[in-house]
Amino acid sequence: MVMARLSTSGEMLVMVQTAAVADEEKEPLIKEIVSALTKEDQIKVVSIYLQFNDEVSDAARPNAPLELIHGQKQLRMRLLGLDFDIGPLSFYQANSRTCELLYGRALEWLRPENEIAMLDVCCGVGTIGLCASRRCKKVVGIELVPEAVESAKANAALNKVDNTEWVVGRAEEVLPKLLQELDPELEVCAVVDPPRAGLHTTVLRALRSCSQLSRMVYVSCNPDSLVEDIIKLTLPSESDEDPFVPLRAVAVDMFPHTLHCEMILLLERSSKVTDPRPKAKAKANSEAAATPEGDTGGSGGGS
Numbered sequence: 001m002v003m004a005r006l007s008t009s010g011e012m013l014v015m016v017q018t019a020a021v022a023d024e025e026k027e028p029l030i031k032e033i034v035s036a037l038t039k040e041d042q043i044k045v046v047s048i049y050l051q052f053n054d055e056v057s058d059a060a061r062p063n064a065p066l067e068l069i070h071g072q073k074q075l076r077m078r079l080l081g082l083d084f085d086i087g088p089l090s091f092y093q094a095n096s097r098t099c100e101l102l103y104g105r106a107l108e109w110l111r112p113e114n115e116i117a118m119l120d121v122c123c124g125v126g127t128i129g130l131c132a133s134r135r136c137k138k139v140v141g142i143e144l145v146p147e148a149v150e151s152a153k154a155n156a157a158l159n160k161v162d163n164t165e166w167v168v169g170r171a172e173e174v175l176p177k178l179l180q181e182l183d184p185e186l187e188v189c190a191v192v193d194p195p196r197a198g199l200h201t202t203v204l205r206a207l208r209s210c211s212q213l214s215r216m217v218y219v220s221c222n223p224d225s226l227v228e229d230i231i232k233l234t235l236p237s238e239s240d241e242d243p244f245v246p247l248r249a250v251a252v253d254m255f256p257h258t259l260h261c262e263m264i265l266l267l268e269r270s271s272k273v274t275d276p277r278p279k280a281k282a283k284a285n286s287e288a289a290a291t292p293e294g295d296t297g298g299s300g301g302g303s
């Protein structure tokens with residue numbers, strides 16, 4: 001398996017994954033890979049990693065042996081005026097250009113302004129949180145992969161951002177405690193951007209029951225898990241007076257010529273949203289009253 005990542009300046013990081021090889025086969029294998037990947041002038045391969053993976057999986061595995069066999073450790077990406085250094089094991093959006101549109105719209109809807117604190121749940125190398133950090137009081141990012149969290153910290157320093165905090169761990173283990181320990185005076189908003197499986201029930205419950213959390217943007221690459229999670233965040237229940245309400249949604253064509261896309265969905269607390277339905281109902285009633293004998297234009301029969 002070969003994973004290739006192209007930077008905005010045309011440089012490439014490549015990770016080659018094979019089954020483990022005997023010690024005496026390793027050197028010749030490395031020589032062959034490096035020579036094959038660097039002889040092409042048109043592609044500037046600046047970093048090559050080799051990972052041994054004996055499991056039945058073609059994904060980058062955080063705990064499998066990994067070796068830098070050529071060039072620099074990380075690839076630099078430029079995004080919305082900031083620089084991000086990323087390694088081979090960290091998630092990074094596949095399409096840099098569309099990614100700017102995605103983050104731009106997500107943050108426009110989220111409005112992480114002034115004194116508000118922002119949670120970046122499943123933050124990867126900290127891209128969304130860092131893009132928001134100059135607008136809000138504080139950003140707290142949570143991410144499972146240690147390499148990505150190290151990059152998020154380094155990326156904050158690289159961009160001279162000093163109001164962020166990055167926590168490594170599973171969101172379902174870290175987030176409930178983190179929300180409980182928040183300064184109660186602080187208003188909070190959140191971006192959640194989980195993997196295809198969506199958010200863990202514990203995370204959904206913690207987000208829903210945190211009254212300081214007024215607004216949330218859900219970024220998703222899987223409409224099935226998005227729908228399931230949104231139902232859990234919005235369905236009215238007797239014990240919860242103030243569920244979230246979905247307000248806006250848009251699809252972003254992150255993967256052109258495929259059936260896949262990213263979704264952005266804005267949720268606000270129901271107490272902060274004016275229900276448009278009474279207005280619509282009042283309008284329909286006044287229109288019906290203005291029609292002679294309330295005639296709706298039909299043949300006169302009831303329904």
Ligand SMILES: C[S@@+](CC[C@H](N)C(=O)[O-])C[C@H]1O[C@@H](n2cnc3c(N)ncnc32)[C@H](O)[C@@H]1O
Nearest residue numbers: 091093122123124143144145170171193194195
């Ligand atoms: C779709 S990516 C989004 C990353 C980042 N927001 C971005 O736009 O680049 C999902 C991220 O969630 C992380 N992740 C997966 N399961 C997680 C969990 N249980 N808790 C926290 N992070 C998790 C993955 O490692 C990955 O970085």
